[in-house]
Amino acid sequence: MSGLPGVEAPMSGLRGAFAAGRFAVTAEIGPPRGADAEAITRKADHLRGWVDAANVTDNQGANVRMSSLAGSLLAQRAGVEPVMQLTCRDRNRMALQSDLLAAGALGIPNVLLLTGDHPRFGDHPEAKPVFDLDGVQLVWTARTLRDDGVLMSGKAVSPRPAWLIGTVENPFAPPLTFRARRLAKKVAAGAEFVQTQYVFDFEVFERWMASLRDLGVTEHCKIIAGVGPIRSLRALDFMRTAVPGVHVPDELDRRLRGVPAGRVEEEGIEVCVEAVQRLATIPGVAGVHLMALGFEHGVPDILRRAGIPRPPTVLPDHNRHHPMEGIGHAR
């Protein structure tokens, strides 16, 4: 699979970070609600040179946005390595497999496979939820597609795609004792890296990490811990009540409510910086996933203050020779 950016520049990108044992940093690019390619480019401009890769979300929160496949292509053209998210909510097994092939053909180096939020939380609650496969089965489908070169039907694919397979896990959702084994199942199915829900509760997170080390999961799967700044008390309330599966400990709640109204944002960013530093010391944590929704411009500052070195410089013309260059949107 020559022609893949990850193969051309082995030290860059997510694969490069994992291979070199470098602390990986990923961020998030949420595609716009609109046929607006510039929206992706603008977010990518803030992240380029600071992160190893950026997730391009797939109808995040069950809200319709530009597709993650198109968003990933645009991010790649803007010089940010994409992690294409793909959920089981909107596609049956046929559509999932064809999008996986498309990602392979377009040289998208990473896919992140997940079950997906239920439509009830989004802007089309009346939609038909698909869930033909679950997240574990989708990971397995991708792994057999890539490594065995077969579709679920058993039919051969040629050539095979070459993306890295990622998934997600929430260490903070009950049943807590089952969460490490649930990830072990996904790793058994083929997941090579995992990004977690926001880590605010370090006690639970460290217990989960210890279970993963005991199960041997960390030897086969890179663990990337989710972090993000809480920049207002409104955001704090939203995190506590409206985001499924996020746990904000009382201690953090008191800390953010304890500062003057004008300093909440600064304190929230400081909390995030401390979280990144603390996560970097936990054995088996291979990186952080910075979810700074709408705050992409603040990502470099958080990383600088946390003392996370910048990834190796990627040549500015990194993607110039990509086969898809020039197709579609003309800027």
Add this chain to the structure above:
Amino acid sequence: MGVDEQRVPGGGWPRPVVPRIGARVSYALHHLLAAKPAYRRLGAWLERRRPAYRWFTWAERVTKEQLYGCRMCGQCALPDTGYTCPMTCPKQLRNGPCGGVSAEGRCEVHPELVCVWVTAIERAQDAGHGADLDLLQRPVDHREWDRSSWVNYWQGRDDGLGIAPSEDDPRPLLRRELGLRPR
């Protein structure tokens, strides 16, 4: 959202069901129904006689619906899930709970109900069947809906529905296939 929650539940999304029968009793009943040559012959006979098959399937539907909230997917996962039906999960997850389970263990789609996987894991572990939860469950074959999963089971069609970690694999659970149809 608040007003919607007051309304009578619609039929569109599956609703988590807490089984009306204990896990231990269910495992015991399973032994009675376990694949035996006599049952296999009965299954084959039923499949040759449409009316008998329909009556038999109706009886299975009524029984399992009452006990487990069965939705007749035709490829029963109950023996691997502490006899708690994963098809009553709104996302129909067959390999464990999603990340949206609330701190109280409730379903994110139906916050008034306990997550079906929270129930399943508790029941399986209490009955000494916790290891079943590590099985990798194959995707559902949608052609099997409304067929008898008992007949399918007796005919051996459910073999390999959940794949066990291999004993000779030095990395248990890791790098195992869920099982493909032969090429």
